[in-house]
Amino acid sequence: MNLNVENTKAQMRKGVLEYCILSLLSAEEMYPSDVIAKLKDAKLIVVEGTLYPLLTRLKDAGYLTYRWEESRSGPPRKYYQLTPVGRKFLKELDDTWDELAQAVKKTTRNNPAR
């Protein structure tokens, strides 16, 4: 039972993860560790590994682009930023999220049975 709850929570977080990543990157150029730190703060993700496939996927879809930058400590880093297509996509997601949040709120909070 407990496992199911955890799973459901994880699925919920995952659903919005892409949106959050795009949103974070729209504000400023970041490299994965920055993104992870922000997401961890917000308790959206627990482990870092999940982010890499997502970033690659978004990049392959044309929403993100990156550039290499030398690092003083360790290997060179990929700094990600949104492409114009990504910005358009994010705008759509913004609208969708607003609608969805409203709908969810309306459905769950106004449920007389609760």
Added chain:
Amino acid sequence: MKKTVTANIAGTVFHIEEDAYEQLQRYLAGIRANFSGSAGADEIMADIESRIAELFTERLTGRNVVNIADVQNVEGVMGRPEDFAGEGDGDRTTAGAGTTAQATSGPRRFMRDPDDKWMGGVLGGLASYIGMDPLWLRIGFIVLIYFSIGSLIPIYVLLWILVPKAETAAEKLQMRGEPVTVENIKRVVEEGGEHLKQGAQRAANEAKEFGRDFGPKATAWGHEAGRNAGAVGRNAAHILRKLVGVGFIVLAFTLLLGLITGLIGGSISLWHFTWSSADMGLLDLGGLIFNSQSHALWFGIGVLVLVTVPLIGLFLAGFRLLLDTRTPKWLGWTLSILWFAALVPTVIAGAELASDFHRENSVRTEETLKQPQGDILYLDALNPADETEGWSVRFDNGAVDVDMDGLHVENGNIFGAWAQLDVERSADSLFHLQVVREAHGGTAKAALARAEEIQFRVEQNGDVLLVSPVLSYAMTDKFRLQNVQFTLEVPLGKSVFFRPASRYVIYDIDNVTNEIDRDMIGRTWTMTPRGLEDLTVPHRMKQEEEEVAPKDSTRKGPVAAVVWQGPSKRRPAQEHRPPARAEGTTNMMPNLLQLLRPRI
């Protein structure tokens, strides 16, 4: 003290403790298994490795070596492979490259199994692919190799080269047809680690065992090899052993089988070697060759043991290499003693036989011939069926072909169609028939006595000379290469006609046109200064030549006419015949050219 491994992670070099390295490798393999086959796999892995390098660098302040705690920390930060897997499930349609497209059970793939193999793992992989116990597959394959006379071996090698090896955990799962889930991958990876440990242990043991078998020097090497048993050396030695083992077994089995069937068939009847109606076995044949049947028996047994013992040894060696069985010591000793014991009668009987073949002698006689009425002597062969009762096939004018090789035994006599006839030029104006009989023996005298014992048959019926290809001698004389050579001497200008059956007697008769015996049959051959010549052929040739190159015949014709007066009055046209041999071919050329000219 701990051993460290140097690893390059995303361009940075790290010293990693061995156990930490193993764990990291397993961890990365687990992650990779999730992405294998998807488009961005390499990039994702590069990103992850890059992050791991970063994490290590952060933690390695004041230290040089990555330990297991660091790896565990990385796993904690990055998450377990399961966490990676779950990510793609959310939205696979948004992006073209679904990262975990492989997470479900795909179709089974035929791959070589590195964990279950004797040689290349082809059959192990095939067994997984079709869901069979690999042992039965291997037994079946070895049997098939035998029946296909080894032609399956190249196919195996080809599969070895072509079929990919299941190296990653995901590939191994695909090979087994198990769904590529995170739990399964973890299991396979852990199993792999166990296999590695067991494999190294086993290799060390095997090397020691190998060393024990081959003396103290090899033992030292065995220990050394056991300690250093790397995957490469281990596999190569292993493969070679199995391969050589299979080769030994197949070879020994084939030869033994051939020997046994040959022996059984041979001792009952040598049907191909003789054309006798009464069956004759190896022992009977031995009795004809050796001075006594017991000599033959001892020689036969000796040779048999001398051949069989090494084959059994080969068989045992093959099994030892292939299946790691041990040959009991007493068996080796018994076989060795048996072999040396067999040497004695074989050498004695063989030497005695050889000495009886030592000298050769011959006796030359002449048969008186009635000279033919005309200029032509007709040569024919006597039907062997007239001489012995046992001939199963008769030949009549050469219409039926009989196997004339071999020997025939009847009424205490040995018969064989070994007599041969040659044709040469007579010194005078008469036909002669010279007969040379020859045989071998321990002394020249014994050989001569045997030669004189040889019976042959020649008959004359008007102008027909009948010579039998069959010669005979008493069984007590033994088989000592007895032979009869007839020489028919034909006087200059006279001819000999080879009747069809004569092909059983004539052998390698020289003639001007260099034709083989078979082609000489059914034609009249005239003795000319150049040798035997078929004068009817040049006659035909001449008419063609007159159309094409008449000069040729007029130039050559008189030369022949000066030397001798022509074969007979019956064929005056042949006095101007051209030499037969070369012109037949050379004059074809202008003929062909003329035919071509109008078209050019």
